[in-house]
Amino acid sequence: EVQLVESGGGFVQPGGSLRLSCAASEFIFSNYWMHWVRQVPGRGLAWVSRISTDGSTTIYADSVKGRFSVSRDNAKNTLYLQMNSLRAEDSATYFCVREGCSGVSCYFHHWGQGTQVIVSS
Amino acid sequence: QSALTQPASVSGSPGQSITISCTGTSSDINFYNYVSWYQQHPGKAPKLMMFEVSHRPSGVSYRFSGSKSGNTASLTISGLQPEDEADYFCSSYTSRNTPWVFGGGTKLSVL
Numbered sequence: 001e002v003q004l005v006e007s008g009g010g011f012v013q014p015g016g017s018l019r020l021s022c023a024a025s026e027f028i029f030s031n032y033w034m035h036w037v038r039q040v041p042g043r044g045l046a047w048v049s050r051i052s053t054d055g056s057t058t059i060y061a062d063s064v065k066g067r068f069s070v071s072r073d074n075a076k077n078t079l080y081l082q083m084n085s086l087r088a089e090d091s092a093t094y095f096c097v098r099e100g101c102s103g104v105s106c107y108f109h110h111w112g113q114g115t116q117v118i119v120s121s
Numbered sequence: 122q123s124a125l126t127q128p129a130s131v132s133g134s135p136g137q138s139i140t141i142s143c144t145g146t147s148s149d150i151n152f153y154n155y156v157s158w159y160q161q162h163p164g165k166a167p168k169l170m171m172f173e174v175s176h177r178p179s180g181v182s183y184r185f186s187g188s189k190s191g192n193t194a195s196l197t198i199s200g201l202q203p204e205d206e207a208d209y210f211c212s213s214y215t216s217r218n219t220p221w222v223f224g225g226g227t228k229l230s231v232l
Contacts, residue, residue, distance in 0.1 A: 044123045045159075045167070045210055047221040061219045095166060105155040105173050105214065111166040 002027050002110040004096045009115030018084050020115055022079040022096030030054075030074040033099040035108060036081050037093035048094070049081065064090075086119045093117075124222035125149070125211055132230040138199040141227045143211030145192050149222060155192040155214035160209045161226075170209075171196060198229070206231040220230060 008020040020036070036048040049070040058107050069082040070112045079096055091092030093114040126144040133139040143156070150156055156174045159167035169178050171187040174194060184199045194213070198205055211224040 044225040045212070045223040047212075047219065047223065050220075059220065063219075100169070100172070100178075102173060102176070105153070107155075107157040107169060107172040108159070108167070108212065109169050110179070111168070113166050 002098060004098060004110060004112030006094065006096050006112045006115035009094065009117045011118045011120065012086055012121050014087060014119055016119070017082070017084045017116060019085065020081040020094055020096075021119075022081075022112055024077045024079065024096075024098070027098070029072075032100075033106070034070075034072065034079045035097040035099060036070060036079075037083075037095045037097050037108065038090075039095065039114070040092045046092075050099070051079070053103065062080040082118070086117075088119050091117060091119045123225035124215070124217075125213060125224035127209075127211060127224035127227045129225070130228045132232055133198075133201045134232050135188050135201050135203065137201050138197060139201060139229065140195050140197045141211075141229070143194045143196070143213075143224045145194070145213055145215075145222075147192065147214035148217055149187065149213040150183065150194050151192045152216060153214045154189065156189060157212045158185075158196045159197070159210045159212065160207045161210065167210065200230050203231050205229060 003025040005023045036051045051070045067085045071080045095114045096112040097108045098110040158171040161167045174189045177188040186197045208226045209224045
């Protein structure tokens with residue numbers, strides 16, 4: 001069974017930084033594009049970022065572009081999200097997600113349990 | 122405010138059928154057949170229930186079905202069971218700068 005375990009969340013002041021990690025197991029990590037998706041209680045889900053299998057291609061939501069950076073270490077089976085210049089509106093639970101693709105479309109197939117980030121003074 | 126619009130809540134009795142709608146625009150649902158649906162129980166991670174509008178992943182009950190008409194996608198659950206009580210989110214690929222968008226979620230109550 002696919003395992004995705006996020007860590008690194010916590011409490012940080014506005015303007016601060018945090019690095020999230022996602023440890024992947026029970027599948028060949030280097031074969032899959034990966035995403036970060038966040039969820040604010042009562043406000044639904046929001047896509048954050050996507051990274052290619054080798055890490056060479058990344059894309060971000062407009063709301064985090066220039067502040068967040070996604071990366072991966074395939075040797076360690078780990079996905080990262082470096083979050084800088086954090087704002088109160090970045091407070092959310094952050095999910096690591098393995099992409100699934102059918103050959104026609106891609107979707108959010110397997111989700112981790114999430115790690116909570118709170119940005120507050 | 123979410124890019125896709127879902128009703129805040131729906132309810133049904135065990136054995137009944139319900140449908141959750143997800144309304145988008147010509148930039149997403151109407152243009153692409155890349156709608157997916159996710160089920161989330163309280164305190165749990167979302168679970169993929171449908172992809173490409175109407176395709177069920179392995180292990181998802183046949184009681185779940187999906188469809189699309191114009192700007193609106195729908196998830197229908199037939200033969201409601203107590204364990205279906207959860208939040209449901211739709212998602213679509215979009216031609217906008219942020220390539221994936223979600224609905225605000227629908228809370229399903231099985232009365």
